[in-house]
Amino acid sequence: MDRFLKENSSREMLLSLFAEAPVAMVVLMGEDFIFQAVNKLALQLFGKDEAIVGKPLLKAIPELKDQKFPAILRKVLDSGKTYHGHHERALLHRNGELQEAFFDYIYSALRDADGKVIGIHVIATEVTETIRAIQEMQESENRYRDLILNADVATAIYKGEEMVVEMANDRMLRVWGKDKSVIGKKLKDALPELDGQPFHQLLADVHRTGNTYKAEEDRVDLVVDGKLQTFYYNFSYKAIRNISGEIIGILNMAVNVTEQVLAKRRAQENEARIRSIILNAPLPMVLLRSEKLIFEICNERNSDLWALPDDVVGQSIIERFDEHLNHPVIAAAREPFLTGKPSRLWEYRIETEEGETDRYVNYVFHPLFDAERQVEAVIGTGYEVTEELRIRRQLRANEEKFRMLANSMPTIAWTTDRFGNVEFFNDKWYAYTGTDSDGTDDNDWLSAVHEDDRKRVGKLWEKCVRGGSAYETEYRLQDKSSNRYRWFLVRGIPLRDENGEIIQWIGNNTDIHDFKMLQNQKDDFLGIASHELKTPLTSIKAYAQVLEKKLRKTGDDKNADFVMKMDRQVNKLNSLIADLLDVTKIQNGKMQYTEGAFCMGDLVEEVVEQLRHTADKYRIDLVHNDKADVYGDKDRIGQVIINLISNAMKYSPQNEQINVTCVQENGQVTICVQDFGIGLPDDKQDKVFEQYYRVSGDKQHTFPGLGLGLYISSEIVKRAGGRIWVNSVLGKGSTFCFSLPTAGENEVVS
Numbered sequence: 127m128d129r130f131l132k133e134n135s136s137r138e139m140l141l142s143l144f145a146e147a148p149v150a151m152v153v154l155m156g157e158d159f160i161f162q163a164v165n166k167l168a169l170q171l172f173g174k175d176e177a178i179v180g181k182p183l184l185k186a187i188p189e190l191k192d193q194k195f196p197a198i199l200r201k202v203l204d205s206g207k208t209y210h211g212h213h214e215r216a217l218l219h220r221n222g223e224l225q226e227a228f229f230d231y232i233y234s235a236l237r238d239a240d241g242k243v244i245g246i247h248v249i250a251t252e253v254t255e256t257i258r259a260i261q262e263m264q265e266s267e268n269r270y271r272d273l274i275l276n277a278d279v280a281t282a283i284y285k286g287e288e289m290v291v292e293m294a295n296d297r298m299l300r301v302w303g304k305d306k307s308v309i310g311k312k313l314k315d316a317l318p319e320l321d322g323q324p325f326h327q328l329l330a331d332v333h334r335t336g337n338t339y340k341a342e343e344d345r346v347d348l349v350v351d352g353k354l355q356t357f358y359y360n361f362s363y364k365a366i367r368n369i370s371g372e373i374i375g376i377l378n379m380a381v382n383v384t385e386q387v388l389a390k391r392r393a394q395e396n397e398a399r400i401r402s403i404i405l406n407a408p409l410p411m412v413l414l415r416s417e418k419l420i421f422e423i424c425n426e427r428n429s430d431l432w433a434l435p436d437d438v439v440g441q442s443i444i445e446r447f448d449e450h451l452n453h454p455v456i457a458a459a460r461e462p463f464l465t466g467k468p469s470r471l472w473e474y475r476i477e478t479e480e481g482e483t484d485r486y487v488n489y490v491f492h493p494l495f496d497a498e499r500q501v502e503a504v505i506g507t508g509y510e511v512t513e514e515l516r517i518r519r520q521l522r523a524n525e526e527k528f529r530m531l532a533n534s535m536p537t538i539a540w541t542t543d544r545f546g547n548v549e550f551f552n553d554k555w556y557a558y559t560g561t562d563s564d565g566t567d568d569n570d571w572l573s574a575v576h577e578d579d580r581k582r583v584g585k586l587w588e589k590c591v592r593g594g595s596a597y598e599t600e601y602r603l604q605d606k607s608s609n610r611y612r613w614f615l616v617r618g619i620p621l622r623d624e625n626g627e628i629i630q631w632i633g634n635n636t637d638i639h640d641f642k643m644l645q646n647q648k649d650d651f652l653g654i655a656s657h658e659l660k661t662p663l664t665s666i667k668a669y670a671q672v673l674e675k676k677l678r679k680t681g682d683d684k685n686a687d688f689v690m691k692m693d694r695q696v697n698k699l700n701s702l703i704a705d706l707l708d709v710t711k712i713q714n715g716k717m718q719y720t721e722g723a724f725c726m727g728d729l730v731e732e733v734v735e736q737l738r739h740t741a742d743k744y745r746i747d748l749v750h751n752d753k754a755d756v757y758g759d760k761d762r763i764g765q766v767i768i769n770l771i772s773n774a775m776k777y778s779p780q781n782e783q784i785n786v787t788c789v790q791e792n793g794q795v796t797i798c799v800q801d802f803g804i805g806l807p808d809d810k811q812d813k814v815f816e817q818y819y820r821v822s823g824d825k826q827h828t829f830p831g832l833g834l835g836l837y838i839s840s841e842i843v844k845r846a847g848g849r850i851w852v853n854s855v856l857g858k859g860s861t862f863c864f865s866l867p868t869a870g871e872n873e874v875v876s
């Protein structure tokens with residue numbers, strides 16, 4: 127050491143240099159590292175005083191025992207190689223406590239003249255403060271990183287001009303629809319879909335100028351879940367600077383506002399749609415905002431209807447009606463604001479600034495709700511009902527007229543719905559039946575019908591209602607004032623709409639009791655009279671036949687012919703009386719039938735043959751293919767055929783041809799008698815089978831008769847289970863037919 131000092135400088139100078147050096151300096155000698163020299167800074171650093179000089183290292187600073195330094199020193203001593211310690215940690219007893227400290231130091235070997243290592247020169251600088259500062263910085267950086275990673279907002283940091291994704295929290299990764307692999311990549315590689323969108327340019331601008339960029343509800347298209355989708359974000363790009371103020375990166379924060387933007391857009395679209403609907407509606411429509419009922423949209427029809435000025439939008443409807451909240455229009459328009467439900471204004475007579483008009487409207491006000499389900503506006507839709515009201519009033523007047531008319535009628539009048547449920551009876555019904563005029567018993571009308579008629583009438587009414595055919599019948603109704611039954615003729619016809627669907631039934635019951643009684647009397651009288659006439663007539667006929675024979679014997683042919691003619695007239699009289707008797711018998715159900723099976727073809731042939739003799743003026747052609755038997759009263763059926771052929775003769779004064787056919791087909795034998803006579807009008811064809819029905823008008827006397835033949839025939843045919851009908855053309859001729867089931871088919875057999 128002495129030599130070293132001698133060789134290098136003056137001892138004092140070196141000592142002073144050593145003592146005052148701005149670094150801690152120590153000289154340790156020998157195997158035990160005895161403190162040879164320690165400068166001030168070194169003493170401060172070890173927290174010791176001069177007393178350590180001359181002491182071995184571990185004696186002087188025992189706390190170093192279990193630390194790495196003695197071993198390093200040993201290595202340097204053994205190898206002679208300098209050792210650099212950087213930011214190394216040591217524990218030192220300083221100021222009464224064991225302190226942690228950090229050092230940069232150099233251990234270099236001290237050699238003697240022979241180059242042998244004899245000690246170690248230590249130069250040390252304490253860097254505890256620096257290390258602490260670095261630690262703090264790291265902690266703060268970690269905190270910052272954590273802050274970003276756990277932020278509630280999607281956050282990312284891009285570094286450098288290349289915009290390398292240095293950090294992106296999970297939220298940001300979700301925004302991008304990417305995973306952590308994007309970290310460390312350049313933004314344009316991480317999100318290639320941003321190409322063509324403005325973000326790279328914006329980032330470059332922020333990097334260049336340092337001005338923060340903020341965007342609201344900006345559109346960004348990102349590939350999320352494998353497909354390119356559009357999102358809307360509020361986001362910012364903020365420059366990150368280093369201590370020297372240089373821009374080193376960009377902080378990107380973003381909030382997804384797609385839902386809000388879309389909702390807003392939908393709301394805007396809805397509003398536009400509502401506006402267009404209102405403006406183009408074919409009805410008067412208006413949108414009134416807030417409880418103040420401010421006109422927001424008002425279409426032309428609405429303006430015209432209420433004669434509103436052009437600048438009505440923005441005005442309040444309340445002002446228009448002098449602030450009268452009870453005014454029906456205002457009350458109706460405000461109601462949805464109070465109840466949240468639609469309201470209506472019915473048959474309101476419109477008033478304009480000039481006063482009341484003759485126009486009437488119906489309005490419905492519908493609430494429009496905002497996002498908080500509060501009513502923000504009402505839409506009023508109007509419908510002019512002026513014409514409807516006028517018609518309704520007229521209808522009411524007509525109905526009243528009808529009611530009065532129906533009530534003034536001497537007959538019972540009624541209407542039912544299409545299902546036959548009574549809708550109306552005139553007063554006459556209630557007065558006659560004694561039922562309640564409030565209508566409670568209306569549908570129980572069958573109770574007033576005589577019980578012998580009830581079933582038949584009920585069935586018929588049901589059948590007519592179901593089938594839509596006119597209803598006509600006779601029945602007895604009880605007169606409540608006397609408890610007696612009277613006969614009524616009842617008719618009901620269905621009223622149809624333009625499609626032919628029944629909408630109502632209209633009917634009346636006419637009292638025919640007296641007429642019916644008279645008819646009975648007449649029938650009784652006819653029965654008695656014809657019966658009484660028959661006996662003397664039979665005698666006259668017998669006398670006439672005797673007289674004729676006698677006159678012929680005496681050769682008085684002239685008088686015999688007179689008597690024969692008289693006999694023919696007696697025959698006619700006889701047949702008329704027979705008809706009258708038959709009718710009374712049918713009426714009383716006393717007609718006698720002697721029934722059995724017979725061949726219709728033979729019967730027709732027989733009858734035709736007989737008539738050809740008696741009326742040789744006519745040509746009667748017969749065609750028949752029938753050999754089947756029918757079942758019935760042969761004489762009565764013969765009477766039917768005679769009647770049809772006699773009528774054919776009687777009603778064909780100009781044409782002598784008569785065709786008779788008898789055809790068997792499908793289990794029926796049909797006989798038709800065709801003439802080429804006067805024929806029948808269409809509307810009379812069904813009527814001819816009714817009792818006493820006769821050809822009318824000026825022909826009445828041309829063709830004598832009682833109008834009973836066809837009635838009796840139809841009764842006989844019906845009795846035999848057949849039917850009778852006519853086809854006729856007025857002026858051209860008629861074909862009367864009847865058919866009977868062949869024997870075995872006849873169900874009437876009894």
Ligand code: ADP
Nearest residue numbers: 773774777814820821831832833834835836860
């Ligand atoms: P009558 O012949 O005694 O009047 P009928 O009952 O036989 O009674 O006939 C009823 C009505 O039917 C007749 O009055 C006549 O108007 C019509 N009639 C019947 N047969 C014919 C026919 N062959 N041609 C045209 N009209 C007929």
